[in-house]
Amino acid sequence: MTRIIKSPRGMQRWSLEPNRQIGFVCTMGALHEGHLSLIREARRQCKDVVVSILVNPLQFGPNEDYGAYPRTFEADYEACEQIGVDIIFAPEVSQIYPKDFQTRVIGSDLNRLYCGVTRPVFFNGVLTVVNILYNIVQPQKGFWGEKDFQQMHLVRQMAKDFFWPAEIIGMPIIREENGLAMSSRNNYLTNAQKEEAACLFRGILAAQEAFKTGERNSKALIEVAQKQITLEIDYLALVSAKTLMPIEGQVTEPTRLLLAAYIGQAPRVRLIDNGSLSA
Numbered sequence: 001m002t003r004i005i006k007s008p009r010g011m012q013r014w015s016l017e018p019n020r021q022i023g024f025v026c027t028m029g030a031l032h033e034g035h036l037s038l039i040r041e042a043r044r045q046c047k048d049v050v051v052s053i054l055v056n057p058l059q060f061g062p063n064e065d066y067g068a069y070p071r072t073f074e075a076d077y078e079a080c081e082q083i084g085v086d087i088i089f090a091p092e093v094s095q096i097y098p099k100d101f102q103t104r105v106i107g108s109d110l111n112r113l114y115c116g117v118t119r120p121v122f123f124n125g126v127l128t129v130v131n132i133l134y135n136i137v138q139p140q141k142g143f144w145g146e147k148d149f150q151q152m153h154l155v156r157q158m159a160k161d162f163f164w165p166a167e168i169i170g171m172p173i174i175r176e177e178n179g180l181a182m183s184s185r186n187n188y189l190t191n192a193q194k195e196e197a198a199c200l201f202r203g204i205l206a207a208q209e210a211f212k213t214g215e216r217n218s219k220a221l222i223e224v225a226q227k228q229i230t231l232e233i234d235y236l237a238l239v240s241a242k243t244l245m246p247i248e249g250q251v252t253e254p255t256r257l258l259l260a261a262y263i264g265q266a267p268r269v270r271l272i273d274n275g276s277l278s279a
């Protein structure tokens with residue numbers, strides 16, 4: 001039976017019991033197959049599995065969807081119970097950020113690129129909450145989706161820089177049948193919009209195909225993807241898979257195509273996706 005713990009200190013006490021071997025998945029809830037793939041892998045690899053559910057206000061800008069973000073705790077509980085999660089850690093926002101809360105993780109220059117351009121507080125908010133959650137849960141292994149490639153990269157960097165004992169494990173992107181990357185924000189989309197949004201994946205596939213048939217020019221590869229995308233593009237970037245720095249000119253190393261685009265008016269939904277362009 002999955003147990004719910006709300007108190008941070010209570011969670012930490014459980015985590016510090018002898019012989020824990022904790023696999024941890026951080027989420028904002030509204031769980032879908034993408035999240036569940038991480039949780040199943042944690043279940044497969046670790047003796048103890050903790051899933052956190054917290055819609056983190058620190059990572060939302062003032063005009064973003066903090067209030068509207070889907071909250072589906074009962075269904076999330078059911079899904080976790082079916083997989084055999086030991087603990088759902090579901091603190092109140094006020095327990096994580098009490099009135100006298102002060103300290104934030106700033107992150108690196110990379111915070112201001114790609115998703116950080118239109119979402120300037122996003123990565124600071126993510127890194128801060130992840131640092132808090134990892135201190136509470138004390139996992140041996142943390143499972144992260146490649147869907148949020150820049151986020152995963154920054155978390156890895158933080159884990160390294162701060163000498164976390166936890167290993168950070170990346171997991172592949174889970175997609176709908178039409179190729180749309182699963183996301184809690186897909187809940188905002190109509191069926192017609194979900195169909196249209198699949199053009200993001202077609203853009204990635206087209207760039208991968210061009211790469212396979214020999215195209216190595218960075219600008220040309222981006223243009224191939226762009227041609228498939230009928231949404232309003234926020235950014236499309238070809239970056240080093242290792243450093244996430246932009247690749248100019250010829251591609252000579254493992255590369256990732258990163259993108260974000262907007263769909264709809266009310267609400268205007270921002271979707272992200274990415275794919276590997278390695279040989």
Ligand code: AMP
Nearest residue numbers: 026027028034144145147148173174182
């Ligand atoms: P979120 O609840 O959106 O903060 O996501 C929690 C975790 O699930 C993050 O590590 C995400 O990268 C991961 N995740 C979200 N969507 C997907 C997906 N479609 N495939 C794989 N992992 C995902």
